[in-house]
Amino acid sequence: MQNILELTYPELESAVQAMGHQGFRARQLWKWLWRSGVREFSAMSNIAKDFREQLTREWSLVWPEVHEVQTSSDGTIKLLLRLADGALVETVLIPDKDRYTQCLSCQIGCPMGCTFCSTGLMGFTRNMTAGEIAAQVLVAREYLRTHGLAQNVKNLVYMGMGEPLTNWDAVKRSLSILSHSEGMEFSRRRITLSTCAIKGKMDVFDAEGLALPAISLHAPTQEIRESLMPGAARWPIDELIAALQGMELKARERVTIEYILIKGVNDSLQHARQLVRLLSHLKCKINLIAYNPGPGIAYAAPEHEDVLAFEELLRKKGFTVTLRKSKGQDIAAACGQLKTEALGRANSTSSEEGRSNGTA
Numbered sequence: 001m002q003n004i005l006e007l008t009y010p011e012l013e014s015a016v017q018a019m020g021h022q023g024f025r026a027r028q029l030w031k032w033l034w035r036s037g038v039r040e041f042s043a044m045s046n047i048a049k050d051f052r053e054q055l056t057r058e059w060s061l062v063w064p065e066v067h068e069v070q071t072s073s074d075g076t077i078k079l080l081l082r083l084a085d086g087a088l089v090e091t092v093l094i095p096d097k098d099r100y101t102q103c104l105s106c107q108i109g110c111p112m113g114c115t116f117c118s119t120g121l122m123g124f125t126r127n128m129t130a131g132e133i134a135a136q137v138l139v140a141r142e143y144l145r146t147h148g149l150a151q152n153v154k155n156l157v158y159m160g161m162g163e164p165l166t167n168w169d170a171v172k173r174s175l176s177i178l179s180h181s182e183g184m185e186f187s188r189r190r191i192t193l194s195t196c197a198i199k200g201k202m203d204v205f206d207a208e209g210l211a212l213p214a215i216s217l218h219a220p221t222q223e224i225r226e227s228l229m230p231g232a233a234r235w236p237i238d239e240l241i242a243a244l245q246g247m248e249l250k251a252r253e254r255v256t257i258e259y260i261l262i263k264g265v266n267d268s269l270q271h272a273r274q275l276v277r278l279l280s281h282l283k284c285k286i287n288l289i290a291y292n293p294g295p296g297i298a299y300a301a302p303e304h305e306d307v308l309a310f311e312e313l314l315r316k317k318g319f320t321v322t323l324r325k326s327k328g329q330d331i332a333a334a335c336g337q338l339k340t341e342a343l344g345r346a347n348s349t350s351s352e353e354g355r356s357n358g359t360a
């Protein structure tokens with residue numbers, strides 16, 4: 001049976017009509033699925049009993065299961081989720097005042113092969129479906145509710161495991177599910193899609209308008225990008241920046257540039273000057289992230305003073321710069337550094353919910 005969470009709203013409407021019911025039933029059903037977050041058709045109390053029974057006969061309603069939880073000292077919560085086929089994937093909840101930003105995964109593994117990233121080194125297993133991607137938010141909301149955490153998920157970042165533009169069909173469908181006005185209602189300004197940028201696919205930001213772009217650049221030159229991001233660097237860096245300059249943005253919108261500082265690789269003042277030259281004509285803001293080494297990866301974290309000097313140079317040149325300080329944020333933004341550790345532990349230990357290791 002097909003999981004009903006895989007349907008977009010128009011598809012659910014068609015499915016409801018094909019089952020012999022009026023279209024407005026789809027709205028009720030959608031609210032139960034995506035606003036109330038119920039797990040059973042039988043709990044949908046304002047839907048007629050015979051329709052609920054028909055739904056149970058013809059559709060499944062399957063959420064990812066929480067396999068393991070870790071909570072860091074800064075309040076970041078990592079949920080390791082088990083999908084219906086047993087695949088494990090991680091989503092991260094990052095606290096920010098009275099709300100959370102949730103980092104979503106979109107693939108099991110990743111085809112891009114970034115050399116600083118644990119997910120990249122894992123290789124690619126499969127794409128996640130739209131329902132699997134969107135249901136990460138259902139699970140997170142339920143987790144917060146059932147653990148006495150009053151805050152809710154307010155912002156989404158597609159910044160976890162996987163490269164969204166290489167699974168665009170499912171990612172686009174998940175965006176349509178998560179932004180629907182009868183359900184979770186995440187607006188464009190509350191959804192950021194982080195990508196290392198794929199040639200020929202950047203027009204989705206203009207054409208679809210469903211999310212704001214954040215570009216994982218991580219290098220000031222083509223040569224450095226080739227060593228850090230061999231898959232992404234097939235698109236020469238100058239062409240990438242020119243394409244970003246041509247993007248249509250609304251009045252106050254800017255492209256976000258993500259830049260992970262790695263010791264001795266891209267963190268010197270010379271690299272900062274190269275970055276200034278590269279981005280001088282781009283309407284952008286820069287997120288600097290101090291690298292947090294993953295297991296089995298040879299790169300090292302930058303010295304704190306080098307990070308501050310890098311940041312100061314960019315600010316002096318007029319850029320808006322954010323320096324990610326929290327470890328939880330570092331990990332989430334680093335796009336997959338957590339997974340090898342989490343998956344390795346999941347393979348070697350039994351499920352253990354609620355453990356706090358303080359290290360995220």
Ligand code: SF4
Nearest residue numbers: 110114117120162335
């Ligand atoms: S950094 Fe992102 S795009 Fe690169 S391998 Fe990791 S998950 Fe994939």
